[in-house]
Every structure is written in structure tokens, then in C-alpha cells.
Amino acid sequence: MTGSHDGILDTHESILDSTECFRPGPGGLAGWLADRALAAAPFAMGVLRHVAPIAGRGAFWVVTRYDDVREVFATDSVFGVPYAENLAVITGGAPFFLGLPDSPAYRAQLAAMQAVMRPGDLARLGDAAEARAAALLAGAGPQVDVVAFVRQVTFGLLGDYLGVPEPDRGSLATWGTRLFVFQFTGSVSDAAWRNETQVIATALRTHIDAVIEARKSGRGRVDDVLERCLALQDRGVPGYGDVEIRTALLCMIVGGPPQPPMVLPQAMEQLLRRPDWLARARRAARRGDDADLHAIVIEAMRFDPLAPGLPRKVLKTATLAAGTAREREIPEGATVIAAFASAMMDASRIPEPGVFNPNRLPHEYIHFGHGLHECFGRFINHATLHRMLKPLLAAGRLGRAPGVDGHLRKRGAFADRLLVSVGA
Numbered sequence: 001m002t003g004s005h006d007g008i009l010d011t012h013e014s015i016l017d018s019t020e021c022f023r024p025g026p027g028g029l030a031g032w033l034a035d036r037a038l039a040a041a042p043f044a045m046g047v048l049r050h051v052a053p054i055a056g057r058g059a060f061w062v063v064t065r066y067d068d069v070r071e072v073f074a075t076d077s078v079f080g081v082p083y084a085e086n087l088a089v090i091t092g093g094a095p096f097f098l099g100l101p102d103s104p105a106y107r108a109q110l111a112a113m114q115a116v117m118r119p120g121d122l123a124r125l126g127d128a129a130e131a132r133a134a135a136l137l138a139g140a141g142p143q144v145d146v147v148a149f150v151r152q153v154t155f156g157l158l159g160d161y162l163g164v165p166e167p168d169r170g171s172l173a174t175w176g177t178r179l180f181v182f183q184f185t186g187s188v189s190d191a192a193w194r195n196e197t198q199v200i201a202t203a204l205r206t207h208i209d210a211v212i213e214a215r216k217s218g219r220g221r222v223d224d225v226l227e228r229c230l231a232l233q234d235r236g237v238p239g240y241g242d243v244e245i246r247t248a249l250l251c252m253i254v255g256g257p258p259q260p261p262m263v264l265p266q267a268m269e270q271l272l273r274r275p276d277w278l279a280r281a282r283r284a285a286r287r288g289d290d291a292d293l294h295a296i297v298i299e300a301m302r303f304d305p306l307a308p309g310l311p312r313k314v315l316k317t318a319t320l321a322a323g324t325a326r327e328r329e330i331p332e333g334a335t336v337i338a339a340f341a342s343a344m345m346d347a348s349r350i351p352e353p354g355v356f357n358p359n360r361l362p363h364e365y366i367h368f369g370h371g372l373h374e375c376f377g378r379f380i381n382h383a384t385l386h387r388m389l390k391p392l393l394a395a396g397r398l399g400r401a402p403g404v405d406g407h408l409r410k411r412g413a414f415a416d417r418l419l420v421s422v423g424a
Helices: 003-011 028-051 066-074 084-091 104-114 121-138 146-162 172-185 191-216 225-234 242-255 259-272 275-287 290-302 378-393
Strands: 054-057 060-063 143-145 310-314 318-320 328-330 335-338 397-400 409-411 414-417 419-423
Touching (some): 060 066, 066 318, 084 191, 084 242, 104 242, 121 146, 146 242, 191 225, 225 242, 259 275, 259 290, 259 378, 259 414, 275 378
Parallel strands (some): 060 335
Antiparallel strands (some): 054 060, 143 419, 310 335, 318 328, 409 414
């Protein structure tokens, strides 16, 4: 660690050494109301799909139909991503393609990351995910917290793949998750939250800087994303300066590994509610039928995906769903929530949306967005999500733990705890 990093750790020890992955939300009545509102979101979205599919006025709108959600995601020139301000806090002002509009800078950054993430990596990542999950399960007790289990597997797996090891103090899982929550739900106008984020982000940037510097004196020993970036830097290829490499690794840690601990416990909860499909998933896991297991997990995710929706900022006044009975003009400056969870339940495009059916066509899923800013890590997710659950599903015994802990508990929109009982 560098001296400046030591100073940060000394000054903000309670923040950086915390094992709490989520910043405390509102307590009391406000917290209870927020949780109830999120719990009611699927019902509310279902009502809106029928009575007001493009609902809103002035500065806030919600879009719930499949076609309209895809139109919002696909029209980046009108419905832009709103992440630039939050990302600047995390990256220290360095740009990253998630916060950029379609532009030469966006395409150059995207191409730079695509160049160091190879198709052959996916099969190896899937195998490694399953091996890590199996090893972790072998050392577990009779009860497993699915959230903590998946988080440990994911951050270890992707930390190794990217070339970013655990810091001497603190935790990639805690830091990455806290920054993820700020990136997608935080507000730069919340001074306390912004300041906490700056502390964690500065520590993580400094850690990655130290990792890059150390790797330069020990090249060629591993094949990971960092090593590939430095090889291109050696050749003078544009886009691979130290700050650009650091920013890319940082944003991949913040944007990628926090996703599986959110969505896989939610998928497990959906399977526990459907004993017949849980049994089929367990049979697929035991016989090594990864294709069937993948289809079942992806379908389970449709009933409780990563989030209810994603925000977009209206860059210029536009008419959405033009030419239909539901067309609406949305003013410049408004925020639009593209409710992809609702879109995947839209009976006008999704056949029998209330039926669990793992034989659906790929276009019926919008798990990872659509269009220009579709999740960069979606291919890694497809290669690894089901493989992380596979050893757990293949266990001799598997069921809910007794009591309330045996049912999924969320903190806001984020999976927080789900205990399952396992045995040989």
C-alpha cells in the first residue's frame, strides 16, 4: 500500500473496514414505507401496464410495456444514461463508457475492454465459478446464506480474472457493493453518502494503482485482464494508460460482481416457491446439464430480476410509442424509469407471462438492459450465474432454513439474506 492509502485507512477506518455491504437506509416508519413500496412494485406495475402504460407528469415518468421499455433503452440519443455524475465520484473524474453517450470516446473505451476479454474466457470462468462454489460449500455448515455464498464466489472469481486481489485491509466485496449501490441509486446531493463513497472509491483506486505498479515489475506470470492491458500498453496501443486501466478495472469491479449476489438469491427464492421446478433444477445440476440449468435459472430471474427498472434522462422532448393509442410526449429533463421487470411480464409480447417456462426465446428476456448500454458483463453472467448455484442445487438435501431467515429478505431493492439448509 502507498503512504496516501495508509492515511486514508487511518482516517476512515470505520468506513473502510466495515463488513456492511449496504449503507444504512432510512429507519423507522420511512424505512418500513420504502420497503412496502418496493414490495408492492410488481402489483403496481401490473396495474400501470393496463391502465397507464406510460405514466407520469412533468419530471418523472414510468414506462411498463415491453415495446416501450425497449424503445427507451434503444434510443440513447433521446433517453440518455444518468450515471455520469455518480461515476465521476467513484472514478475521481475519469470518464467511463457506462456514463457516456454514443461517441468516439464511448466506442474507444468499449473497444479497449472488448480487446482484453476473450470469448474463450467464458468457459473457463464457468468452470472456475462452479469449482469455487463447490469448494466453499464443502467447508460450509448445515445452513448457507445464499447471498453471502454467492458474493464470496463472485468477488473471488472476478477479482482473479481482472487481476485485482483483495486489499490488505478492507474488502473488495464490501467496497464494490457499496459503490455499486451509490452508482445506481445514490445522489451526489446527499453529502454524507457522497463523502462515504469518496472515501471508499479513493481507497479502491489507490489499491488498484498499487496493483498495477507491482505487476509492472512481475510480468508474464498470469493471464488476466490486467496483464493483457499492460501488454497492449507496452506496445503503445492507445487507451491503455495507467489511469485508463485503473478506471476500467475499478468500474468492472463496481459494475459486475455485485450483480450475482443480488439476483441469484432472488432466483433461488423463486425456485423454493416452486418445488417441481426446484426438483428439475436439482436434477439438471446433478447430471451436469448446464443448458437446462441455465434456462431454469434465467427464467426464475424473470420473476424477480436485478431491479424493477433503470432510469434514463430525457435529453430532448420526445414522443414515446408514437402512432399508438398510448403515445405520450415526455419533456426534456424528465427522468424515465424503464421498468424492465414489468416488460418481462407484458402479456402482449411475453406468452403466458405468469407461467414458469424455461423454454422461452432469448428476446423475451431483458435482464441486462438493451441497446447501447446493455450490461457489458452479460456474457460473463450467462456463463457463470447457473454454475455458481450448481453445487448448492446438487447437494443431497436442500430446503429453506427454519423461520423467517429461510425466506428472502431484502434491503430496499437488494437481496440481503436467504438461509437454506443443506446436507449430504
